[in-house]
Amino acid sequence: MIEQPLNIEKKSRTLPKNTKSFVLWAIVIMVIAFAIYWWKLSQVPTQEYSQWSKPVPVRVISVQRNDLQFEIKAIGTVLPTHLVKVQSQVAGVLQKIYFKEGQYVSKGQLLVQIDPAPFQVALAQAQGTQQQNLAQLRNAESELARYQLLFKQDSIARQQVEQQQALVNQLKGQVQANQAQVDAAKLQLSYTKIYAPIEGRVGFKQKDTGNLIQANEDAGLVSITQVHPIYVQFAIAENYLDMLRASLQKGEQVKVSAWDRAEKKQLATGYVEAFDNQIDTNTGTLKIKATFKNRDDALFPNQFVNVRLNAKTIQNAINIPTDAIQNGAKGTYVYIINKDNKAEIRMLKLGMSSNGQTEILEGLQGNERVVLEGIDRLSEGKEAQVVQDATVSLASTQTARG
Known part of the structure; x- marks a missing residue:
């Protein structure tokens, strides 16, 4: 009596077979649909937004x-056209200085004055000796004229005339020597005023007023550099020699430009003046010298510059x-x-x-x-x-x- 209800409860909990299949297929379809949707979603950015696919x-x-313009670059040194060390040719006391340090001076301008007094005394002494010998010469020439007149009258011997003639010649020689002494004294006196041998810029003075200076001292009194025009010296590799020489032999002016250390500012332009007569065997380079007018003083002696040489135009x-x-x-x-x-x-x-x-x-x-x-x-x-x-x-x- 009790077992029958239990069998009825088990039958009610069991699902039909068709219902299980339907649920299983629904799940599979949803998974496949989701996978397709995800795949399409992942492909869209690659096709539309990839930077590598764009131009x-x-x-x-x-x-x-x-x-x-074919340019050869090098490092150059600025050199003055002339560099003169002004020295005194006589010893004496430096009396006056007529220039200012760093001043631009012209050729022939008075630079310094050395005390001329000792040289004026020496000149006066030489002139006095000259005058003395001139007086003796005039007296001897007057005696010679009388002797020659008496000899024509057969009043004196020929020997006396010849002796007097010898005395006149001797005195003439002394007078010439005296003239040389006078000229030497004048020359020494002229050396007390020292003039600029070239135009250019003076440097710092080496002596002050009142100093006793000696002739031809190594230090000198002052130096003068000529900077208008001015040179720039640099070196190029020997394999460029034929190219440069061909241009110069045609009479062409080979242009050279000088730049500052950073190669940002062009300082000046010039032209090749000359090249050395031999190649440096240690470096395989040839020295070149270029000339610049330098009217604006953009280049300064011993300055290092970057050089550009226009060796050839293609x-x-x-x-x-x-x-x-x-x-x-x-x-x-x-x-x-x-x-x-x-x-x-x-x-x-x-x-x-x-x-x-x-x-x-x-x-x-x-x-x-x-x-x-x-x-x-x-x-x-x-x-x-x-x-x-x-x-x-x-x-x-x-x-x-x-």
């Missing part, structure tokens, strides 16, 4: 075709900025942007480089757009976006450098 922003420069050269040139396993190349705004690789044969520009011998025709910035993300056939043309800015930079 590469680049700056380009048009290939230049103009005259290219007419109508195809050239691009050196920064645009890349080096790879196959050689040097550049990226260009074609008419479809896609990148292409051009292999190059290079010529001379100067002032940030490089001559292109082969590889470019002169009408291409060369990539200057943005090269890192480029590859052959990659689409590019030109964000700025660097032609204008580069041209202004070249003008400033020139």
